[in-house]
Amino acid sequence: MEKVPKMTARDLKELKEEKERIFEERLRFIDLYTDWLKKTPNRIWSKQHAEFLGK
Amino acid sequence: MEFEFSKNRIVFERELSYLDRLVIQFTRILDQTGVEYVIISGYIAILFGRSRNTEDVDLFMGEMPFGKFRRLWEKLEQEGFECINASGPQNAYEDYLKDQLAIRFAVKGTFEPNFEVKFPKTKYNRYSLNHKIEVILNKQKLMTSELELQIAFKLHLGSGKDFEDARHLYRIFGEKLNKELLQEHITELNVEKEAEKILWKKYQK
Numbered sequence: 001m002e003k004v005p006k007m008t009a010r011d012l013k014e015l016k017e018e019k020e021r022i023f024e025e026r027l028r029f030i031d032l033y034t035d036w037l038k039k040t041p042n043r044i045w046s047k048q049h050a051e052f053l054g055k
Numbered sequence: 056m057e058f059e060f061s062k063n064r065i066v067f068e069r070e071l072s073y074l075d076r077l078v079i080q081f082t083r084i085l086d087q088t089g090v091e092y093v094i095i096s097g098y099i100a101i102l103f104g105r106s107r108n109t110e111d112v113d114l115f116m117g118e119m120p121f122g123k124f125r126r127l128w129e130k131l132e133q134e135g136f137e138c139i140n141a142s143g144p145q146n147a148y149e150d151y152l153k154d155q156l157a158i159r160f161a162v163k164g165t166f167e168p169n170f171e172v173k174f175p176k177t178k179y180n181r182y183s184l185n186h187k188i189e190v191i192l193n194k195q196k197l198m199t200s201e202l203e204l205q206i207a208f209k210l211h212l213g214s215g216k217d218f219e220d221a222r223h224l225y226r227i228f229g230e231k232l233n234k235e236l237l238q239e240h241i242t243e244l245n246v247e248k249e250a251e252k253i254l255w256k257k258y259q260k
Contacts, residue, residue, distance in 0.1 A: 023215060028258045030219055034226040037056050037104045045056065045104060046069035053072035053101070053108055 056104060060231050066191040074101065074168055078112055079195045081160070081170050084134055086196070088127045091117035092172075093187045094199045095208075100220040102190065102199070103227050107216070110167045111159065115175045115184050124148050136160045139169060179208065179244075202228055207240035210249040218253045225254050 005011070037045050058067035071079075078098065085092045096113040119127075121144075128144040131137075139159050141147035147158045155176040161169035175181045187198045199205075202224060209221035225232070241250045 023218075024258050026215065026219060027222055027253070030222045031226065031258065033106060034104075034223060037227065040056065042057050042067060042069040046071075049104060049106065050070045050072040050075075052106060053074055055071075055073055 056227065060228070063187075064189045064191070068193050071193060074098070074109070074112075075192065077162070077168065078197065079192070080134065081112075081131075081136070082114075082197055083195070084130050084136075085114075085116065085127070088123070088130050090119065090123070090127055091184065092198055093184050094197060095183055095205070097216070097220060099199050099202075099205050100223050102192070102197070103224065105220060105223045107219075111169050111171045113157075113171045114173075115180055116172055117184060118174050121145075121148050124152070131160055135163055136170075137163045139166060179204070201236075203233055203237040204240050206232075206237060206254070207244050207246060207250075210241065210246040210253060211244045213249065218249070222253050 007015075056067075058065050078094070082092065082094070092114050094112065094114050097107075097109045098112045101107065101109060124147075125144045128138070128147065137160065138147055139161050141151050141158050150156075151158045152174050155174065157171045157173040159169040159171050161167065175184050183200045183204060186201045186204065188201055190197045190199050200208075206221045206224050209217040209224075241247055
């Protein structure tokens with residue numbers, strides 16, 4: 001069985017940077033989504049929203 | 056997204072989810088029993104299109120005498136809700152609400168979603184209740200917290216989900232928000248650094 005990786009300070013720094021990149025990616029997605037929401041009629045976005053949340 | 060926006064009122068029409076219908080049903084009972092309330096936190100972002108679900112809808116309700124609370128409890132039971140964390144109205148009122156703890160109501164036989172209801176405890180809780188806005192969704196009235204406060208408070212709460220809710224609301228209502236009021240809340244809640252990163256910063260691809 002593969003051993004659990006031993007993390008160095010450099011590895012941990014890399015993980016921290018990855019966490020930050022993932023978070024920024026989430027914020028970019030929020031921007032993309034809100035741009036779409038703002039220009040999309042309510043009947044269209046809310047149909048998808050209701051399907052996603054459950055009718 | 057199409058809506059009419061004025062200082063204390065937002066009017067819009069859209070397709071409703073199960074969660075929206077439940078919120079409308081629950082708040083109508085609060086209105087019918089004369090209970091002042093304000094919806095806070097995650098559902099507000101969801102109400103305005105945020106693509107995430109939630110296990111609970113948070114509300115503050117104005118403090119009230121036990122008799123009025125018992126009438127609310129009975130009405131909620133008649134309408135198909137049950138309290139999932141207190142055994143009866145007296146227990147809920149004395150051991151939860153008066154102790155600043157939340158009680159949770161869900162549709163009978165279910166656990167989620169549930170309504171997390173409490174009396175205001177802090178200065179900011181009371182501010183929420185005193186500075187409500189009226190949202191008219193498909194001609195149904197919902198009372199929600201002031202958007203500027205909601206955004207700043209999400210920065211204060213500080214989880215990834217809260218930050219995303221804050222950016223969502225900020226970008227949806229951007230130009231319509233009262234910038235001075237938002238800045239005031241940000242200053243009072245000491246979340247300037249969070250505002251810089253979550254609200255003001257532009258993230259390029």
